[in-house]
Amino acid sequence: MTTTYRTQNPATGELVEEFPYVSDNEIQQTLASAASAYRIWSAMPMAERGKILVKLADLFEERAEELAAQATLEMGKNTREAIGEVQYCARIIRYYATEGERLAADQELKNIDGQTAILRRRPIGTILGIMPWNFPYYQVIRFAAPNLMLGNTVILKHAEICAGTALKIQELMREAGVIEGAYINVFATHDQVSTIIADPRIQGVSLTGSERAGSAVAEQAGRHLKKAVLELGGSDPYIVLDSADVATSARRALFSRLSNSGQTCTSNKRIIVMDDIYDEFVAELTKLASELTPGNPSDANRSEYAPLSSEAAAIGLMEQIEDARKAGATVHVGGQRPDLPGYYVAPTVLTDVPETARAYSEELFGPVVMIYRVHTEGEAIELANSSSYGLGGAVFSADEARAQAVADRLEVGMVHINAFNVGGEDLPFGGVKRSGFGRELGPLGMDEFVNKQLITVNTPR
Structure with a gap:
């Protein structure tokens, strides 16, 4: 059998x-x-x-x-x-x-x-x-x-x-x-x-x-x-409208994405950042990702990343990364598998992902961060809602009213303001669209x- x-x-x-x-x-x-x-x-x-x-x-x-x-x-x-x-x-x-x-x-x-x-x-x-x-x-x-x-x-x-x-x-x-x-x-x-x-x-x-x-x-x-x-599936938008501490915002976004090795349906797979803080945000997040090393999941610490669940998962994710690279996306760090046993994929940071790339419309189930530059709230909303998925999303701003106005227009089943992937046994979980x-x-x-x-x-x- x-x-x-x-x-x-x-x-x-x-x-x-x-x-x-x-x-x-x-x-x-x-x-x-x-x-x-x-x-x-x-x-x-x-x-x-x-x-x-x-x-x-x-x-x-x-x-x-x-x-x-x-x-x-x-x-x-x-x-x-x-x-x-x-x-x-x-x-x-x-x-x-x-x-x-x-x-x-x-x-x-x-x-x-x-x-x-x-x-x-x-x-x-x-x-x-x-x-x-x-x-x-x-x-x-x-x-x-x-x-x-x-x-x-x-x-x-x-x-x-x-x-x-x-x-x-x-x-x-x-x-x-x-x-x-x-x-x-x-x-x-x-x-x-x-x-x-x-x-x-x-x-x-x-x-x-x-x-x-x-x-x-x-x-x-x-x-x-x-x-x-x-x-x-999900390809949740994570919108950063402003930040008084860009380094902290980038760290929070990265480690939210890497939770469970990025294998979470509600993970912040699309990070959407306003133009005035974008360059600093990308640089800081890339630096943090480059410092991570593969570790044994049974005793891994915050400076280490765990493997994916299977060889098929690792191969599939690498195919999506390579497709994005060939389509014109910038790979700032990662984009490869370390020369080790097991199913590790190095944490990867992508920007300038075009609509023709599979990663733009598909779910990336692993330690890959996509960061998009926007100039207005309207542009952020349009990009967030361009996905066929509609599971969750988050909006960050020191101005709560500003964040609320953006959050109100997101086409998702769960939306969070100045927090990400909030859950609890007493809170309903689910999405819309695909x-x-x-x-x-x-x-x-x-x-x-x-x-x-x-x-x-x-x-x-």
Whole structure:
């Protein structure tokens, strides 16, 4: 049998372990088990499900270092960042465990002619989650936690390079008390994923991933009349209108971009800077990037950068850099792979990226900074909105009203003023345009895969 799920160390290229696909018969058993568990899990009082999720949050906190080490091994995440990701997962789980009953509470509507109308939020069944590798715990938990609290059951198809992480999540679910069948990890092929989506026992699908994967899943979900939530790519604008300390602004922009080795959908991939501070900004950011050296992600510090997740990721990013260079972009620093084992790409600074370059319109998923010069707020807004993506964005200015006026015109799902990539377990996350649709986290995270059931009672007079 072909094996594609695997644990492979991005820092060395070493193949650690491989995992076989499940059989078609196992897929059918998974679907049956999840459907059967739904009848039990959804009938359980929400408070009881909440207690189980509290235990799950405790386990994530207690085993943060162990879980982080697995993420570092499988996708190269800096261990310090991986621990933070696991701790964030614990906060997300605890949020839904403690706030879920309030978020899903019955809502009384306007009483007309003696008739009582109530909007109830009820679970709908089994939901398929298709999750990526870049945040191997967070992406799963932000989808699974609200659905489990609501009473839905979950089938989870993780990224092929995160098999060990996927198994650890399932192990914690069982240990916390999530009943058999309510959360099932499955090492499925793409064809088997299509089978799952088509099955009448599946009531919805949530995907975080590439634009191409989102298009394919949305087409299949639509054909089979299944609700879908898609969180896809991003090329977020990061607009610097002015700065009293350009060096600090450049440092903040660079290290925001290099978080998770630049492999973040909401990363500040397009930095848009006003003409009067542009030259100083580019020079400072280039100097900082040139000082970084490759490091072991298990103990990397702020002066070192981690590898990308895979050889394919490194090759693909280098192709985009080379295409930009050939199209006329200026490469100030980086643009090459160090002569080392593993999947490292040196932090790269690009300017003068023309519209003909792939990098202008595609998502750059790695440590590449694109900086654009603009002369007016209007020019900054036009450039920011020229992307087909619309996930997040940020505007920086000492004049808050000036920043607000620009932020108000950005075509994105999330916009931040004098801050970047602000998030929290209680804040909705999602985008517009080709960045997908639907929302996760916060109160909206429990409002996607739910039966908003209307109940009316006509009281006799």
